[in-house]
Amino acid sequence: MAERRKARGAGDVSGGATSARSAEQPAAPVTGRRSLILTMLRESDSPLGVADIAERLDIHLNTVRFHLDALAETGQIERVHAAPAGPGRPPLAFRARPGMDPGGPRNYRLLAEILAVNLATEPEPVTRATEAGRAWGSFLIDRPAPPVPLTQEQAVRQLIRVLDDLGFAPEQRSAGGHRQIGLRHCPFLELVETQAKVICPLHLGLMQGAMKALGADVTVGRLDPFAEPNLCLAHLTTAGGTP
Numbered sequence: 001m002a003e004r005r006k007a008r009g010a011g012d013v014s015g016g017a018t019s020a021r022s023a024e025q026p027a028a029p030v031t032g033r034r035s036l037i038l039t040m041l042r043e044s045d046s047p048l049g050v051a052d053i054a055e056r057l058d059i060h061l062n063t064v065r066f067h068l069d070a071l072a073e074t075g076q077i078e079r080v081h082a083a084p085a086g087p088g089r090p091p092l093a094f095r096a097r098p099g100m101d102p103g104g105p106r107n108y109r110l111l112a113e114i115l116a117v118n119l120a121t122e123p124e125p126v127t128r129a130t131e132a133g134r135a136w137g138s139f140l141i142d143r144p145a146p147p148v149p150l151t152q153e154q155a156v157r158q159l160i161r162v163l164d165d166l167g168f169a170p171e172q173r174s175a176g177g178h179r180q181i182g183l184r185h186c187p188f189l190e191l192v193e194t195q196a197k198v199i200c201p202l203h204l205g206l207m208q209g210a211m212k213a214l215g216a217d218v219t220v221g222r223l224d225p226f227a228e229p230n231l232c233l234a235h236l237t238t239a240g241g242t243p
Helices: 002-007 032-043 050-057 061-073 108-120 125-139 152-166 189-214
Strands: 077-081 092-096 170-175 178-183 219-228 231-237
Touching: 032 050, 032 061, 032 092, 050 061, 050 092, 061 077, 061 092, 108 125, 108 189, 125 189, 152 170, 152 178, 152 189, 189 219, 189 231
Parallel strands: none
Antiparallel strands: 077 092, 170 178, 178 231, 219 231
């Protein structure tokens, strides 16, 4: 991993947009005293101050502040100014943020399965999956394009960066003079077990779309799923089909 990240230095043209597009992690479930504080704020008709919460729970002010800061950081509560009780700055208070709890459970795998099954039952599912991947591969490449076309090596490094950000654990390889990218991890491994006919073409299309958006004379001509038990192989070719 360290070598891959080092290789991104020269010739990289993207910023941090790819990482920003990565799936966000939901807030961790709230438990213990933090859960008591959150419940108290949700049930209160008005914002509560630190001293109010500390007194009701019989805990130290600093403990309350610690939990309030954590809840505010995850977007579950918000800071407001209480009504002034005299001269000076209004005291700070807290209230639960309206809306559903961002710390609730997620089931993105179910959503992915629904979409994959739906795609697999469409006419020409392989073609449609590849096209969908190409569209998203292009989206994952930062804009604007560099004023000077990238070399093949720069484009390959850029693709490796995208794949690394997506969780594929990529590595440059070579066999018989042919350039390859090994993928050591599949971020959709559970779906591949039942929907390989659309998930693998989608991965191929994603790489092809990214390379096309980079504008270099190189692309991914073929993807061999599980060429080894723990490795998929993406085969690089020039635009004319030369390995």
